[in-house]
Amino acid sequence: MDYNEAKNKFISTWGALGTLWGINKAMAQIHALLLISPEPLSMEDIMEELQISRGNTSMNLRQLMDWGIVFKENKMGERKEYFTSEKDVQELARQIAKERSRRELQPTIKILNDVSNIQDDGTAKTTELIKQTKALHEMANNLDIMMNKVVGQEQNWITKALVKLIK
Amino acid sequence: MDYNEAKNKFISTWGALGTLWGINKAMAQIHALLLISPEPLSMEDIMEELQISRGNTSMNLRQLMDWGIVFKENKMGERKEYFTSEKDVQELARQIAKERSRRELQPTIKILNDVSNIQDDGTAKTTELIKQTKALHEMANNLDIMMNKVVGQEQNWITKALVKLIK
């Protein structure tokens, strides 16, 4: 496997995986490209490399910046904007965990809490609804605490966490 | 908030969340419905409750069974098939972790391994590709080990894991 084949394989795998995580293909591919690029890339570079339109590139770069995993960079004496990704995969994971907690987990926890606190009228269906949403609430809460713990952690948390879990 | 309001809120929240996890809306809603239903439901019940077609119901029930979180049940003397969900949320989480590892993480790890093992020709771009895919490979691997550890664990792992991580 040569460089180009490997690069394409990586970019398309990352793209496909992104979809499964609620991130669209173009967004994931731009991220993949920046992650393995030793130099910051311009919008033109990205459009060219991934064969996508200017509008698409612009919108997805913005989203990646909103996620806090891609940054604008300016080269001295150049008007054009360049982009880089967070290169440290630990930091990347931390940032993603943080955002997913904020965007998905926390709103869900709020609703589970509301639903699980309805008045119990003693019917089987109400009792079951309360019981199950309470259980989900507790689990989602634990997950959230874990994820935020991890976010506040210094380098290499995942390896450390692993060691703790295994022993 | 009364029972019906709470039920609908829960089902639609679960449905919306499902999309973010690579599970479609109908599939997530069927699962939500079964999770809070004290009795097994027939296909008719599900179609009626969620206002979806027979075909849709049939296909999504099958997928839920493939995920190992919904089961067929037969009532004595009845021809019709009934469905229940795994009711224990810990077991549910374990099952989902197991399936996601198998379907997503493991294939990705394989590709990261292939890509990170290409011949290093010493150019900056090749070196960067190898470096980053190696780092992702290691992280994905650790995550996978963690998830499988969790799968093999007895009840209440998430709470235990949490305690370990916090201290």
Add this chain to the structure above:
DNA sequence: TTAAACTTTCAAAAAATATTGAAAGTTTAA
């Protein structure tokens, strides 16, 4: 100022995904 060099926006088009429903398939009771 002006205009060149860029980036962003957004309505329309394309692509991908989910849903329907009727026909085909299956199972069981008689």
Add this chain to the structure above:
DNA sequence: TTAAACTTTCAATATTTTTTGAAAGTTTAA
């Protein structure tokens, strides 16, 4: 066997999501 009571399949359709590209917007140098 047959036929009733179901479930599954799948081509057609509907819906949702993504992408395009050109116009509008912004910034900077002169």
